[in-house]
Amino acid sequence: MKILVCMKQVPQKDAPLKLNESGAWIREDVSYEVNEPDAFALEEALRQREKHKGEVVVITSGPARAQQVLREALAKGADRAIHLEDPKFVSLDAFNTAKAFAAAIKDETFDLIFTGLQSDDYGYAQTGVILAELLGLPHATIIMQIEKTDSGIRVKRELEAGYFQFVDMPTPAVLTIQSGINKLRYATLIGIKQAKNKPLRKVTLAEVQPAIGENLQKIERLYVPEKTKKTEHIEGPPAEIAKKLVDKLRNELRVL
Amino acid sequence: MPDTILVVVEQREGKLNRVSWETITAGQAIAAATGWALEAAVVGSSASSLAAEVSAKKVAKVYAIESPKLDPYTPDAFAAALKQFLDSKQPKLVLMPHTYQVRDFVPKLATAMARTVISDCIGFKYEGGKLVFTRQMFQGKLAADVSFTSDAPWFATFQNGAFRGDKAEAGASAAPVETVNVEIPDVAIRTKPQEVFKEAKQSVDLTQAEIIVAVGRGIKEQKNIEIAKQLADALGGDLAASRPICDSGWLPMDRQIGSSGQTVAPKLYLALGISGAIQHIVGMKGSRTIIAVNKDSEAPIFEIADYAIVGNLFDIVPALIEEVKKAKG
Numbered sequence: 248m249k250i251l252v253c254m255k256q257v258p259q260k261d262a263p264l265k266l267n268e269s270g271a272w273i274r275e276d277v278s279y280e281v282n283e284p285d286a287f288a289l290e291e292a293l294r295q296r297e298k299h300k301g302e303v304v305v306i307t308s309g310p311a312r313a314q315q316v317l318r319e320a321l322a323k324g325a326d327r328a329i330h331l332e333d334p335k336f337v338s339l340d341a342f343n344t345a346k347a348f349a350a351a352i353k354d355e356t357f358d359l360i361f362t363g364l365q366s367d368d369y370g371y372a373q374t375g376v377i378l379a380e381l382l383g384l385p386h387a388t389i390i391m392q393i394e395k396t397d398s399g400i401r402v403k404r405e406l407e408a409g410y411f412q413f414v415d416m417p418t419p420a421v422l423t424i425q426s427g428i429n430k431l432r433y434a435t436l437i438g439i440k441q442a443k444n445k446p447l448r449k450v451t452l453a454e455v456q457p458a459i460g461e462n463l464q465k466i467e468r469l470y471v472p473e474k475t476k477k478t479e480h481i482e483g484p485p486a487e488i489a490k491k492l493v494d495k496l497r498n499e500l501r502v503l
Numbered sequence: 504m505p506d507t508i509l510v511v512v513e514q515r516e517g518k519l520n521r522v523s524w525e526t527i528t529a530g531q532a533i534a535a536a537t538g539w540a541l542e543a544a545v546v547g548s549s550a551s552s553l554a555a556e557v558s559a560k561k562v563a564k565v566y567a568i569e570s571p572k573l574d575p576y577t578p579d580a581f582a583a584a585l586k587q588f589l590d591s592k593q594p595k596l597v598l599m600p601h602t603y604q605v606r607d608f609v610p611k612l613a614t615a616m617a618r619t620v621i622s623d624c625i626g627f628k629y630e631g632g633k634l635v636f637t638r639q640m641f642q643g644k645l646a647a648d649v650s651f652t653s654d655a656p657w658f659a660t661f662q663n664g665a666f667r668g669d670k671a672e673a674g675a676s677a678a679p680v681e682t683v684n685v686e687i688p689d690v691a692i693r694t695k696p697q698e699v700f701k702e703a704k705q706s707v708d709l710t711q712a713e714i715i716v717a718v719g720r721g722i723k724e725q726k727n728i729e730i731a732k733q734l735a736d737a738l739g740g741d742l743a744a745s746r747p748i749c750d751s752g753w754l755p756m757d758r759q760i761g762s763s764g765q766t767v768a769p770k771l772y773l774a775l776g777i778s779g780a781i782q783h784i785v786g787m788k789g790s791r792t793i794i795a796v797n798k799d800s801e802a803p804i805f806e807i808a809d810y811a812i813v814g815n816l817f818d819i820v821p822a823l824i825e826e827v828k829k830a831k832g
């Protein structure tokens with residue numbers, strides 16, 4: 248099985264975010280990590296390869312810093328990487344990001360393409376499904392299990408409120424992976440060493456530019472959300488906070 | 504002809520998904536602001552009967568988009584059916600609830616029409632003739648106003664709870680219903696869905712709990728769950744968790760709160776080291792009182808908390824356990 252995994256670099260979960268001068272994006276001098284479901288997508292691809300042989304290729308689009316995500320993936324066992332490298336890739340909408348990916352892989356065929364189910368920064372929840380449509384492939388979203396069958400694959404989709412559903416589908420196909428589908432592995436020292444010699448293909452913006460167009464949607468303004476609820480802050484040293492809280496629990500909320 | 508807003512409601516096994524009423528409310532609000540006409544559509548094998556239900560609301564018209572191929576749901580059939588309909592109808596704006604089903608097919612539909620979806624919106628603004636949609640970014644830490652820069656039809660989906668379903672206005676008389684039969688070739692449908700099922704029966708029912716102590720990734724390690732358990736015991740409450748805790752196997756799945764877990768509404772919900780992602784919030788925002796402990800003063804959980812404690816849970820929780828024990832004597 249030849250599997251492509253889309254992996255995005257996003258600001259770290261607890262990184263304090265500041266707006267940049269444009270007021271439409273953040274200041275990029277924060278720490279980054281791999282988008283959580285994408286890490287699970289990579290793990291799943293590695294497990295499928297271990298079972299069925301084949302190749303795992305990872306792809307990202309973003310500035311030079313995004314290469315870190317690919318390096319980590321190679322260290323964990325991915326065979327090679329593709330980096331669409333340019334700071335401008337950050338501001339593409341999901342439609343154009345998917346178009347850029349489609350252009351970058353046009354000379355290859357994959358049995359499966361994985362993306363995360365959504366990104367922690369934009370949270371479009373769209374890139375994988377758009378990519379499927381652009382490539383003319385069937386897709387399934389929010390996947391919690393993948394098994395090879397005689398005619399393709401059987402996947403387990405997560406539905407709302409604890410429901411699930413199995414779906415049979417042919418390959419090639421695009422799947423968007425949910426966090427928690429498996430248990431992540433760590434990179435080994437040997438893996439980290441080997442990663443240095445694995446192929447990493449760089450794709451410039453100019454190469455995919457003919458395939459992409461203007462963004463179809465635009466962020467006009469980014470801001471700290473307005474609070475809708477009156478929140479009371481309880482402050483002080485821990486013992487004092489505890490006293491105040493227990494007082495509220497007992498006398499105001501009457502739950503003690 | 505005036506511009507039209509089309510709300511596509513969602514059905515599940517022949518019943519309207521209640522979140523559909525929220526999207527109708529959103530559509531009515533946008534119609535009022537813009538002066539555009541509002542219509543609705545139901546998609547499915549037995550759409551007509553549900554269309555009648557929708558036609559009681561203040562909408563100009565309801566379309567029942569039908570084909571036997573729409574049952575069971577597949578993204579291929581739904582995208583094909585709606586594309587046929589929208590290509591001929593050309594509404595200005597198409598609204599849907601941001602459900603798992605909509606996320607599954609609407610990006611495909613929009614892409615097939617070379618259009619875009621502003622997804623998971625929580626509101627809209629109509630300023631100086633320009634329509635912008637508000638959506639959360641960076642897991643709720645920031646919000647963005649987003650506009651369409653492309654041709655209509657425009658697609659937008661609304662987050663569960665963004666509008667009040669019970670505020671959907673009824674119409675003076677029932678709106679006309681038009682049945683639209685769509686042709687979907689067999690080869691267009693590439694996936695074969697099986698029956699929907701629920702995983703092994705839940706052994707814990709948190710929906711009746713009066714006090715819930717919920718832990719998130721701020722608890723850091725499995726062994727630390729113990730202090731949350733002690734607090735829950737001291738308060739006489741139940742222990743629950745955010746998804747990553749259950750994914751890691753630190754607590755069983757049936758203690759997960761949120762869109763893919765249980766929805767609870769206790770008297771007291773104490774969130775320890777939970778950031779407050781929307782998928783968690785939808786499962787607990789109905790709680791009477793929410794107390795959040797988080798070391799990050801900008802964590803989105805504080806936006807819905809009644810009481811906020813900015814601090815290290817490993818300092819706060821032991822002090823709280825002691826104080827509760829004292830109070831209970």
Ligand SMILES: Cc1cc2nc3c(=O)[nH]c(=O)nc-3n(C[C@H](O)[C@H](O)[C@H](O)COP(=O)(O)OP(=O)(O)OC[C@H]3O[C@@H](n4cnc5c(N)ncnc54)[C@H](O)[C@@H]3O)c2cc1C
Nearest residue numbers: 719720721745746761762763764776777778780782798816
């Ligand atoms: C389709 C879909 C469905 C989902 N379903 C669910 C669901 O049902 N339920 C659910 O919960 N999530 C669900 N999620 C995941 C959700 O988006 C979040 O990723 C998740 O809720 C985050 O969990 P968390 O708050 O525990 O972790 P994080 O977001 O990592 O937050 C940890 C928090 O702990 C704080 N912290 C760290 N250390 C300390 C300390 N010492 N003291 C105090 N605070 C500390 C940090 O400041 C941070 O705010 C779903 C996601 C998707 C896309």
Ligand SMILES: Nc1ncnc2c1ncn2[C@@H]1O[C@H](COP(=O)(O)O)[C@@H](O)[C@H]1O
Nearest residue numbers: 253254308362363365366371372373374
């Ligand atoms: N710039 C990017 N680089 C790599 N993968 C991406 C990028 N943008 C989106 N993706 C993939 O698409 C998924 C969904 O992202 P989104 O549509 O933004 O919610 C992510 O989990 C990634 O797998």
